[in-house]
Structures are given as C-alpha cells and as structure tokens.
Amino acid sequence: MANNLLKGKTGVIFGALDEQSIAWKVAERCHEEGAKLVLTNAPVAMRFGAINQLAEKLNAPVIPADATSLEDLENLFSKATEHFGGKIDFVLHSIGMSLNVRKKKEYTDLNYEWMKTTFDISAISFHKVMQTLLKQDAMNEWGSIAGLTYIAAQRVFPDYSEMAESKALLESFARSFGYHFGTQKKVRVNTVSQSPTWTTAGSGVKGFQEFFDYADKMSPLGNASADACADYCVFLFSDLSRMVTMQNLYHDGGFSSMGMNPAVLGL
Numbered sequence: 001m002a003n004n005l006l007k008g009k010t011g012v013i014f015g016a017l018d019e020q021s022i023a024w025k026v027a028e029r030c031h032e033e034g035a036k037l038v039l040t041n042a043p044v045a046m047r048f049g050a051i052n053q054l055a056e057k058l059n060a061p062v063i064p065a066d067a068t069s070l071e072d073l074e075n076l077f078s079k080a081t082e083h084f085g086g087k088i089d090f091v092l093h094s095i096g097m098s099l100n101v102r103k104k105k106e107y108t109d110l111n112y113e114w115m116k117t118t119f120d121i122s123a124i125s126f127h128k129v130m131q132t133l134l135k136q137d138a139m140n141e142w143g144s145i146a147g148l149t150y151i152a153a154q155r156v157f158p159d160y161s162e163m164a165e166s167k168a169l170l171e172s173f174a175r176s177f178g179y180h181f182g183t184q185k186k187v188r189v190n191t192v193s194q195s196p197t198w199t200t201a202g203s204g205v206k207g208f209q210e211f212f213d214y215a216d217k218m219s220p221l222g223n224a225s226a227d228a229c230a231d232y233c234v235f236l237f238s239d240l241s242r243m244v245t246m247q248n249l250y251h252d253g254g255f256s257s258m259g260m261n262p263a264v265l266g267l
C-alpha cells in the first residue's frame with residue numbers, strides 16, 4: 001500500500017545483498033513510496049549478491065563502497081548528490097559482519113585483530129558515514145539517518161558474541177552524532193532494534209533457528225518481519241517522524257518489554 005510518504009525524497013541504502021536482506025525490503029518500500037534511490041554495498045558483495053537485479057527493478061544506480069573506507073564513502077556521496085542533482089534526504093546503514101562469529105571463535109577465546117575489523121565494519125562505519133555526510137554537507141535539513149541494531153546491545157545473547165559490543169557502539173554513535181547532526185543541520189539519527197530475521201547475516205549466528213523461534217514465542221506480536229521493518233524505516237525517513245532523534249527504537253513485536261511469557265514454558 002503506497003501513500004507517497006517519500007515523494008520527492010532521495011535516499012542512499014547500504015546493505016542490500018540478496019532478496020532476504022532487510023535493506024532490500026527497505027529499498028523496495030522506499031521506492032514504492034516515491035523515493036529516488038542510490039544503492040550501495042561492499043565491492044565484494046557485487047560478486048556474491050544480487051544487488052544489480054534490485055537496481056534494475058528500482059531504476060537506481062549501484063555505487064560500490066566499502067563502508068570502512070573514507071575514500072569510498074567520499075566518492076559514494078559525491079556521486080549520489082550528483083545523480084540526484086541535490087542533497088540526500090535519508091540514509092540506511094544496514095551493515096553487519098563478525099569475523100569471530102564467522103570463524104566460529106568462542107567469546108572467551110576471541111581474536112582481537114578480527115574484533116577490530118568487526119567493530120570497523122559493523123559500528124565505526126556508521127560514524128564514518130555520518131562524518132563524511134556532514135563534511136560534504138550532503139544531507140538536506142530535516143533529513144533522517146537510520147542504522148539497524150539488535151537487543152544484544154542491552155541484554156546477553158551468548159551466541160551473538162562480539163556483535164553485541166558492535167551494536168552497543170553503533171547505538172552510542174547514533175546518540176552522539178545525532179546531537180551534532182541535529183544542532184548543525186536538523187538531521188535526525190536513530191537506530192532500529194529489529195527482531196531476529198532470516199538473512200545471510202542473521203542466520204550466521206549459531207543456533208539461529210532456536211533463537212528465532214524463542215523470540216517469536218516470547219513476543220506478544222511474534223517476530224517483526226523484514227517487510228514490517230521496511231514499513232517502519234519508511235516512517236522514519238518520512239516527515240511523520242521529524243522530531244524523533246537519538247533514539248534506539250525497538251521494532252520487535254514487544255520482545256524487549258517481556259520478562260516471561262507462559263507460551264515459552266508451554267503453559
């Protein structure tokens with residue numbers, strides 16, 4: 001159901017790898033709501049993913065950028081503003097990757113060089129994106145920037161490993177940069193804390209099926225799907241959320257407020 005909520009707006013979407021990616025769904029919904037888009041992902045994802053199919057469908061260019069490289073980000077935002085013929089209204093950071101999780105290292109035996117790379121990709125890249133946007137003065141006033149996160153930043157989910165700390169850092173960058181972007185440019189910055197979702201990144205977590213089922217049972221509304229997340233992001237990019245900033249917003253069917261749900265105990 002399209003309501004032209006993003007008519008006339010321009011957005012850059014990071015992280016659409018394949019049809020299951022949350023960013024993929026967000027890009028489709030933003031397009032439906034009338035936004036003009038630029039898609040981006042790491043150069044390596046161009047080879048493994050299906051981003052070009054999405055680009056064709058949405059009539060949006062793909063500008064590759066490794067989100068840890070300032071040079072790539074500078075190139076991305078200059079090309080995006082050139083393509084739009086003006087500044088950017090919204091940006092989605094939908095990037096996550098843990099080397100220690102991928103290589104199945106236990107939390108009590110982590111490789112710290114890999115951990116640094118994990119933080120760089122999954123969290124510091126959010127700061128780099130915002131710093132580059134601010135330096136280039138590339139965002140329109142009342143623009144909106146959102147990053148995707150997970151409740152392991154607040155509560156312990158042992159198999160989420162170092163991604164928990166990545167998300168804590170990501171959420172903190174949203175608050176701290178939200179202050180600077182808000183006061184200087186009236187741009188808002190938030191994180192969306194999403195339910196477990198079946199994607200490449202999500203299913204890389206050990207025991208993901210059990211994890212997914214548990215959260216689904218625990219949440220009064222069940223797990224929020226990637227499609228529902230896309231709806232919520234449209235709201236955050238629209239003018240309907242102009243005064244919401246520096247927030248970590250739970251989009252999880254109620255999971256974050258639950259203590260115990262009889263359904264989980266089979267009662």
Ligand SMILES: NC(=O)c1ccc[n+]([C@@H]2O[C@H](COP(=O)([O-])OP(=O)(O)OC[C@H]3O[C@@H](n4cnc5c(N)ncnc54)[C@H](O)[C@@H]3O)[C@@H](O)[C@H]2O)c1
Pocket residue numbers: 014015016017018020021022023041042045065066067068093094095096097121148149150193194195196197198199200201202203
């Ligand atoms: N799937 C879940 O259960 C879940 C739950 C809550 C939050 N999230 C978050 O949602 C976001 C999107 O993940 P997803 O579940 O859609 O999985 P996904 O695997 O489809 O997306 C992750 C993306 O990160 C990109 N990426 C990795 N390294 C990069 C780099 N150096 N530069 C640029 N891009 C890079 C990948 O190419 C990929 O497109 C992540 O931040 C993830 O942590 C996911």
